[in-house]
Amino acid sequence: MLDLTQLRSFVVVEQMGSFTLAAERLGLGQSTVSQHIQRLESAVGRRLLARDTHKVLLTTDGEALLSHARAMLAIEAQVQSQFRGQKLRGNLRLGVSEDFVTSQLPAVLEDFVRSHPSVDLELTVALSGTLYEMQDNGEIDLVLAKRRLGDARGRLVYREPLVWLARDPEQVLSGGPLSLIAFPPPSVTRSIALEALGRSQVAWRIVCTCGSLSGLTAAARAGMGVLVQPRSMAPSGLKEIGKGQLPVLEDVEFVLVPRKGADQALVSALSDDILGKVRSLRANA
Template structure:
């Protein structure tokens, strides 16, 4: 299926053009959209122009600050996603091994924001026969649950050198705060951290101990949203992967505090998990994250 006829118009909507439009809308960038689709940027621009010509409406506005949807673009976006989802579902009917059944998925707290909602939305739309059970927790807790047989697939962090799971991307950890000057003026560094057994808590404390930098914990919380709220309130510093840093916080200069060891995000599949479902989710994760984060080479 490549074209959808619009009643009352002599032209048709081309799914290739819709795919370019949706990618631009998701990534807010013609450059990133072209990289995701494996097309030249000029080709993606032509797709959008043709789509606007067919509809007789302007769908995107571009200025020095980036790309944003017009009111007509906002109206089209959910319908475009629905049409593309229908195309994928139709194609999947003829695949020999269609993912189906239950997927017990564990996700690290760090990944809850950012691209996760859109990733899950695409996965559910592409594979409606899969029943998704989602658990959000610290990486170590997810590993323990998986070892007990409670999770089929875990998307979480590991320390460099660990061998558990398939590495998807490597991320630099950075120090974040609402007011860098105020934090750096304190003789004892105020820390906002996950409780044990948090990997990032371990790594940042190791970095501070090696440098002999004094510290104290001012806030500990299981939830990233809680830690972010404390950091935005100016209570202290929070450590997060650079490309997953919450909005409203500023990164401290590299020379201000000790460098923290990088982490890797990995997918860990249980031996008894359905191979087709795991492969489908892994493919979608790589496709999503390759455009917004640095994939492991």
């Protein structure tokens, strides 16, 4: 019989990529978490985790166990929810900006879904400007999106620089108007990029517009032009264009914006989980 406490430590170590960060998240000592992993490895008779110079990684056997561990912990949460009358229940409409979804959303939501199995999430993925418009119309309860510097709305999650990206920087900068790959309006990154180019009097033309980051990434990887993204969300296969070659872009801030009148218990619970998880991920990056 596998021990749920040991499985929980195993899952959190995998999430955080670090025994130290996992111990902090669990409220345990690092030695205790290490003991949990050692006992779990003894119970299954396999090595589950391996360390490299930067973080803790799953072995092949660890990867095989992970989905089962998550399922067992999810069942435990469901049982506890059924027999505890004070668990959160209801529906929460969450809006998340397009670029955040592909990079960090799965890790952000995993703990919340397991801790609050009676909460139904209705997820909307769109551009930040679109999400704010939908929230103003009463269609979204909580928005996780970008804002420009100086915008006071929402609760700050973190601030990050925007960067210019291309498959082959030398080729896209070789002459003529700068070829841009961009989200359609209302896009925060698009507005910042065009304003920076305008201030520096750099000629440009938009060669590809798409509301999906996967579509923009495909165009950039095909060598069509330059893409602007937060640095930590830069897609693989693209290179950051060096300083001095294009205008400096202002930073963006990722924020949580609740809707007035939304269920405050649900909004607060998810907001706290998002803040804790994102900041842990960034500390471990």
